[in-house]
Structure formats: structure tokens, C-alpha cells
Amino acid sequence: MSESGGSIALGTPARMPEFSLQDKVILVSGAARGLGLVQAEALLEAGATVHALDRLPEPSPAFHEVAKRAKELGTSLHYHRIDVRDVPNLNKIVEAIGNEHGRLDGLIAAAGIQQEIPAIEYPAEEIDNILHINVTGVFMTAQAAARQMIKYGRGGSICLIGSMSGTIANRGLICPAYNSSKAAVLQLARNLASEWGNLPPSPANTARPSASPTHQSIRVNSLSPGYILTDMVDALFEQYPERRRDWPQENMLGRLSKPAEYRGAAVFLMSDASSFLTGADLRMDGGHSSW
Incomplete structure (x- = not known):
């Protein structure tokens, strides 16, 4: 059918091919549920094969529904x-994924935890724990992915999930360690982008007569959401009902975001649609931090 007939989807050779993730292999950490799972589903819809990494013994029931839908999508x-x-073990798993597919094209690092503890009372071991997961864990996941991208000589795209809280102090929300960890994630993304943006060709790939000697690029960006209305946040509102009233008033759109509103950002950052974007923070907070 003709393109003008309106039946050809975006992200295909006929319309907006730069958004296609066909044949790409992408990791999403923290994807057993929540934002990570929602973004994983968007990547599947764009054609990617997705490997979810999470510490839960079993992913959420919604995960299995998405996995079933992935088969219907042909991925x-x-x-x-x-x-x-x-x-x-993180390195072993990521290396095995690279070996299975002979490539690794992308990573969304969404694994992280949040705590509310007043600074004057914050135990050192709890600070160490949140930084270990939110900063060191993100760093090591990006490192493991980048090694495979370099190994196969294809470059790739990495998105570190930050937060508007990496830039601002949230009024009425006492989470100094979390906010500091997200500020570190934003800075980490910039530094990895500067190191990995113009890498020399992989020796393993240039050894082949047919290989191109051109440099390879790994793009690294961060995505900083605002407040997201999840089941966890909804439960938090039961404990702090004033937040249900106050939080929507603190941004320019007068409402909280939904996980699905970050689907497009995931596809954009993983695809060639963002091919000249690196070292950037895509802040999607409804204007919260722009007052």
C-alpha cells in the first residue's frame, strides 16, 4: 500500500527509519517492573531484542505480559x-548476551533505589548502599555494556536514568543521598560520553580484511524524569496526602507524569534519531526545575 495511505508505521524504511531499532540488541537494567519495563516495551515495539537485568527473584506479572507481546511483535x-x-556476575551476563548475538547496541541503566532519611540522622552504611547501587552499579553496568560495544566494533548508545533531583533539591522531600547519587549519574554520563565518543577501531575487527578502519562512537546521555505516578508513589501519597496535592503544583503542567510518557525518549535515545546527541541530559520534568 502506498505511503500516502497512512498504513505504513513510523520507524520503517518508508517512514522515519531513524527511529527503527530493528535487529538491535539492547539491555535495560531495573526492568522487572516500573519505568524500566515500560521503556523496554517501547524498545520492543521499535524492533529491538531486549534483555532485562534486575535483582528481583521473579519479574512482575506485567513483565510476562510484555514478554508474550514481544513474540507477537516478532522479537x-x-x-x-x-x-x-x-x-x-554482571560482566559474565553482559558478555554472554554479546556472545549470543554477536553485538550489543544499547543500554538503558534504570536500576536504582530511593530513601527518605534526614541528613542529620543518615547512617553512613545507608549512604554507602545507595551510592553503591545508584552510582557504582550504574557505572559498572555501563562499563560492561561498553566493553561489548567496543568488542564488536559497532559502537552504541547508553542512557543513564538520572532525575530532576540530580539538579535541584526537592522541596519537602528529604532525600540527600538519593539526590547526590543522581547528580553523580548526570556527571558520569558526561564523562563517559567524553571518553567513549571517538574510540579507535577495535583490533579484533580491523584485523579482518573487510573491516573499515573508521573510529567507532558510543554515545552516552542521561534522562532525568520528574515525579512519576507509579504504584509506589500512589502508596506514598497514603502516608503523605499533602504530596498528592502539592507535587502537581510544582511544575508548569500542573500534573505528575506517567511511566508511558518516557517511552518515546527511550526509543529516541537508543535509535539513530539521536545520532548527534551525546553528553546531554534530557530533562523531562514538566518544567519543574525551570521556574
């Missing part, structure tokens, strides 16, 4: 149980 969703603090 697949896989689950790997791993705590990002377990670096040796």
Missing part, C-alpha cells in the same frame, strides 16, 4: 536476575 524479551553490585 523477544529476556530476564536475567542480577544485582548490579555483583560486578563479576
